[in-house]
Amino acid sequence: MPRIGYARVSTVDQDLDGQLTRLRSEGCAIIRSEKVSGGSREGRTELATILEFLRPGDELVVTRLDRLGRDTRDVLNVVHEAEQRGASVTVLDPHVSTRGEMGHVVITVLGMVAQMERRFIKERQREGIAQAKAAGVYLGGQRRLDYDRIRQMAAAGAGPTEIAKALGCSRMQVYRVLEEP
Known part of the structure; x- marks a missing residue:
């Protein structure tokens, strides 16, 4: 039975190496990874690819359940989609699999x-920002993209794909900048 690994971290600053090493050591021949928030399924193309190509008998393996998602419904939907394709889901830490009935209960609770x-x-983040604002030290997040450059390139006739490649960002980021007033 093929073991297909999925690794995810939330930001580009975080490192996937630990997850990738663990998945390889667990016998995952195929491993897909991405750096995107687990708050929703939106934008998680590698996970979507895995789910699309799962076959009966395959096993989707993650190091921890929160790598699949941080929303119970999303996690359970991933498990359901895998099972609809005849595949199972295994979480390595703590070790639990959907092959048995108890695994479903544990995965629901972990979700x-x-x-x-x-x-x-999120609550701690909001509290910290409120304290920083009250102290007058909160300046907001720093922009990672040059919005003016994006607008200039678009005005010069460059398309979103070309702009994204030139600036090392996604097309969605380019679209968001161009939609802002």
């Missing part, structure tokens, strides 16, 4: 914990 953890993270 709820991951969702709760995400809410706590």
Whole structure:
């Protein structure tokens, strides 16, 4: 039975190496990875690719359940989609698989914990920002893209794909900048 690994980190600054090493050591011949938030399924093209190509008997392997997502519904939908294709999902830490009935219960509970953890993270972030604003030290996030350059290139006739390649960003980021007033 083919083991297909999926690794994910939330930001481009984070490192995938630990997950990739663990998945390889667990016998995953195919590993797909991405650097995108697990808050929703939106924009997670590598996960979508895996789910699309799962075959009966395949096993989708992740190091931790929160790598699949931080929303219980999303996690359960991934598990459901895998099972609809005759595949199973295995989480390595703690070790649980959907091959048995108890695995579904544990994955549901772990999914709820991951969702709760995400809410706590967001709450702490909001509190920290509020404190920093009150202290007058919050300046907001720093822009990673040169918005003026994007607009100039678009005005000069460059398309979103060309702009994205030139600036090392996604087309979606280019579209968002161009949609801003």
